[in-house]
Amino acid sequence: MPKAWMGKFLFVDLGSGSSWTQEVPDWMRSKLMGGKAFGAKLLTDLTPAGCDPFAPENPLMIMTGPLTGTSAPSMRGCVVTKSPLTGTFLDSYFGGYFSPEVKYAGYDGIIILGQAQEPVYLWIDDDRVEVRPAAHLWGQDALEANAAVKSELNDETVKILSIGPAGENRVLYSLISCEYNRQAGRGGAGAVMGSKHLKAIAVRGTNTVTIHDPEAFRAAVIQANADLEKSEDVQAMRDGGTAPAVDFANETGLLPSRNFQDGSFEKASNLSDIGQSKHLWLNSAACLGCPIRCSKMGAVRTGKYAGFITDIVEYESAALMGSNLGISDVRAVAHLVKLCDRFGMDSMSTGGVIGFAMEAGERGLLESPDGISLEFGNVQAAEYLIRSIAFVDNDLGKLLAQGVKRAAAALGGDASAFAQHVKGLESPAWGPRGAAGTGLAFMTADRGGCHQRGLPAPLEVTGGEWEGKPVQALAVEGKADMLIQMQNYLAGTDALVKCDFGGFGVQPETYAALLSAATGERHTADEFDRLGERIWNLTRNFNLREGLNPADDTLPKRFMQDPLPSGPNKGHRFSAQDMAFMLKDYYSLRGWDQAGRPTEETLKKVGVQDLPKFEKSS
Numbered sequence: 260m261p262k263a264w265m266g267k268f269l270f271v272d273l274g275s276g277s278s279w280t281q282e283v284p285d286w287m288r289s290k291l292m293g294g295k296a297f298g299a300k301l302l303t304d305l306t307p308a309g310c311d312p313f314a315p316e317n318p319l320m321i322m323t324g325p326l327t328g329t330s331a332p333s334m335r336g337c338v339v340t341k342s343p344l345t346g347t348f349l350d351s352y353f354g355g356y357f358s359p360e361v362k363y364a365g366y367d368g369i370i371i372l373g374q375a376q377e378p379v380y381l382w383i384d385d386d387r388v389e390v391r392p393a394a395h396l397w398g399q400d401a402l403e404a405n406a407a408v409k410s411e412l413n414d415e416t417v418k419i420l421s422i423g424p425a426g427e428n429r430v431l432y433s434l435i436s437c438e439y440n441r442q443a444g445r446g447g448a449g450a451v452m453g454s455k456h457l458k459a460i461a462v463r464g465t466n467t468v469t470i471h472d473p474e475a476f477r478a479a480v481i482q483a484n485a486d487l488e489k490s491e492d493v494q495a496m497r498d499g500g501t502a503p504a505v506d507f508a509n510e511t512g513l514l515p516s517r518n519f520q521d522g523s524f525e526k527a528s529n530l531s532d533i534g535q536s537k538h539l540w541l542n543s544a545a546c547l548g549c550p551i552r553c554s555k556m557g558a559v560r561t562g563k564y565a566g567f568i569t570d571i572v573e574y575e576s577a578a579l580m581g582s583n584l585g586i587s588d589v590r591a592v593a594h595l596v597k598l599c600d601r602f603g604m605d606s607m608s609t610g611g612v613i614g615f616a617m618e619a620g621e622r623g624l625l626e627s628p629d630g631i632s633l634e635f636g637n638v639q640a641a642e643y644l645i646r647s648i649a650f651v652d653n654d655l656g657k658l659l660a661q662g663v664k665r666a667a668a669a670l671g672g673d674a675s676a677f678a679q680h681v682k683g684l685e686s687p688a689w690g691p692r693g694a695a696g697t698g699l700a701f702m703t704a705d706r707g708g709c710h711q712r713g714l715p716a717p718l719e720v721t722g723g724e725w726e727g728k729p730v731q732a733l734a735v736e737g738k739a740d741m742l743i744q745m746q747n748y749l750a751g752t753d754a755l756v757k758c759d760f761g762g763f764g765v766q767p768e769t770y771a772a773l774l775s776a777a778t779g780e781r782h783t784a785d786e787f788d789r790l791g792e793r794i795w796n797l798t799r800n801f802n803l804r805e806g807l808n809p810a811d812d813t814l815p816k817r818f819m820q821d822p823l824p825s826g827p828n829k830g831h832r833f834s835a836q837d838m839a840f841m842l843k844d845y846y847s848l849r850g851w852d853q854a855g856r857p858t859e860e861t862l863k864k865v866g867v868q869d870l871p872k873f874e875k876s877s
């Protein structure tokens with residue numbers, strides 16, 4: 260057994276209360292490495308085709324990578340399941356300390372199946388695994404439940420994943436909270452956890468992750484830290500987290516404003532790093548062993564919301580809960596995001612849903628509830644909607660808890676024209692009009708509209724270089740090739756479960772050196788691209804098997820029908836011809852047929868065809 264992996268998965272069946280371990284097969288380690296790749300293969304093999312995401316058979320999996328729990332910088336954790344929001348593959352990442360603890364408890368991943376009859380929590384203390392009653396925790400918010408489990412276990416150092424009322428109520432974009440300020444946010448993993456009546460997972464481990472060649476590993480860690488220090492992107496992240504992106508997106512016309520009606524917002528600077536630092540930040544914080552320290556823990560210091568502890572309002576939340584709702588007071592935005600965190604809802608999707616509801620209200624498609632006016636800029640309305648959605652205790656909450664795609668279908672009329680989603684996942688905070696490759700990225704992302712599967716936008720709107728040539732923002736030629744390279748590398752390194760921000764600095768050669776020294780096996784810089792290509796074919800196959808229609812490889816109608824009203828991209832929208840050109844190019848370069856299906860030849864070439872099926876033993 261090579262070092263660095265723990266060599267086994269922990270399976271828990273909540274239906275029977277039983278648990279067992281299974282060896283990680285050699286072929287999985289050598290062909291798939293860990294993280295996203297393990298999750299994609301296990302989801303395919305363990306889930307019956309067409310499985311309801313809320314069925315007991317849909318596994319909820321927490322995956323680690325071979326470098327998790329070592330001193331390699333900037334590693335995170337990964338949740339994989341079938342998304343109830345999109346019906347597709349879902350991988351969602353979280354920082355903090357939980358994922359290393361899974362390794363210290365002796366596991367490369369935890370795979371939870373079945374459905375408990377009553378609320379439970381899972382207590383994993385090295386080899387000891389207990390399914391404990393949690394009726395007394397049901398109804399608590401995600402942070403209260405975290406504290407309550409720690410108190411019950413009489414150990415403040417136990418690491419916890421928990422859900423809030425939204426997950427219990429199966430709000431389709433519920434998140435899983437990791438400790439107090441990290442979340443696996445996108446796609447509804449919290450609702451899957453809620454469907455299993457699983458309130459929390461607590462883990463404590465006393466093992467160590469062994470390293471094959473400690474000297475070589477130490478040298479590789481020094482190199483990784485040097486890579487991070489050299490990167491301007493990483494330095495910016497250290498200074499201001501992701502919040503400086505508010506100004507960047509605003510200046511380049513990418514910022515969502517009032518449900519993506521515009522690409523700039525008149526008070527964007529209030530939401531940026533400088534705007535936030537005036538009212539919120541106190542100090543930096545980090546996930547285990549990360550030298551970037553992108554978190555800016557603090558407290559709201561002034562105004563109506565003064566007094567509560569908050570993390571940085573990171574870019575996606577600042578944009579989607581701020582400018583996208585026409586709200587410019589960053590203290591109010593921090594308050595709304597904190598409500599989402601406590602109730603356990605993805606603040607990105609929630610911002611998208613509320614933006615949709617506010618526009619529907621202004622168009623007269625939704626009536627104002629309880630005398631609250633559904634209009635942009637109304638913080639009270641946003642808070643009302645968050646509570647209604649989390650507790651699904653009124654008709655509007657029930658409607659919006661399903662996400663914008665389903666809500667628009669239920670409303671009818673022209674509601675789908677301003678429902679901002681791809682494949683059901685609410686759009687990330689980057690309006691792609693004026694950045695052609697970014698549109699293609701959203702069209703093709705394997706979990707629906709997503710900015711973390713390759714984001715050409717910064718290169719496109721700044722005229723940056725790709726392979727020695729300047730990138731033209733509106734050009735469609737060459738975008739598929741550029742995007743595929745980005746997608747493959749990111750997916751390949753997601754098998755490591757690295758943090759994307761660390762990936763801004765750490766070079767592929769350094770990741771390979773870390774892996775080689777840790778495992779004792781030879782790894783090379785170019786294998787992440789090959790592994791990524793394998794992963795993209797695995798997830799595509801899974802999505803097609805689950806009913807994905809390639810016609811869903813598209814963009815929200817607004818990006819095709821409504822020209823941007825202002826900013827450097829003023830007047831631009833996506834044409835059907837441009838989208839068809841890029842998609843055809845994309846399918847062809849991926850080795851997929853004209854309907855977007857991987858061919859037999861491609862599956863063989865990338866090594867998907869020959870992978871054995873993973874069989875669970877109980």
Ligand code: SF4
Nearest residue numbers: 354545546549553758
């Ligand atoms: S960069 Fe930020 S999110 Fe990423 S590992 Fe470091 S502290 Fe965590």
